[in-house]
Amino acid sequence: MAINTVLGKCNSKDLGTTLIHEHLAAGFPGWELDNRGFNRKTEIGKAVDRLKEIQDLGIQSFVDPCPMELGRDPEFAAEAAEKSGMRIIIATGLYNDAFGIPQHFRMLGVDDIADVYIQEITEGIGKTGVKAGIIKTATGGIPGMSVDTAITAQEEKCLRAAARAHKKTGTPILCHNSETSPFGRQTLDIFESEGVNFQHVLIGHACGVGDMRYYFDILNRGAWLGFDRFGIEPIAPDKMRLASLIGLLAVGFDRIMLSHDAVGCWLGRPFPAIQKMMESSPNSHYAHLSRNIIPQMRKSGVSDEKIRLLMVDNPRAYFGD
């Protein structure tokens, strides 16, 4: 299947070793009103260095599912891709109720939002000419920063819009969930009612949930699990993520993709909640899987063949052959 990268189309067969969920940069809505500290040239340079570092470790594709209102910057991504040679895919789609969904979109209906997503996939984002290659959704907030009891009406609207944009374009859907109130099952229920094929749905941030019943429910319905926050220790220790992952692989569940959800650059001035989380997460960077986690998986008996499946074949199948 043809995929939109920030520099044009590629084929899913060409993705190679893929990090499915990372961020070049991110900021919460309003950061742009407080961005004196941001030096674009310096940050591009740092991003290119980080991308080259993981290229040397064998990473060939980098998916940045930054929601459209959290500092997504298509031109920044295109420049970083051009200068580093990394294949980069960015997203269309809105974030969750607690931290995102600007007022304009709160007032739009499902089909109008779907139309915006479809435009960003087929025509490009704004006037940049850069097209989105994945659809982001989000339910629940961030552990310790919000209390989430159910998928909200605004989130459900965005989930349905994502489903409709997916059905029109074939572009896969990547779902943010909060580890402390994960709504993966309910997300799938909504997608099911929209007729979405779960082959193209990734239920993200599952590794910090640590609940086998949750994993089994999602995997048995044919969706993918994102073990995509390795290194963010305050949310869940890597040892717990690894215990779940190795256990799932041992009993034959392998529809899983790996990543870090590492943010290269936080936009706007630093704020305490994120600063604290980052300070206690020294391994939250793009190279942690290659340098530390994959070697630990090998030591625990996970074969190279399985690692290739998680890093290469699963992303390809998720985007579609």
Ligand SMILES: [Zn+2]
């Ligand atoms: Zn993320």
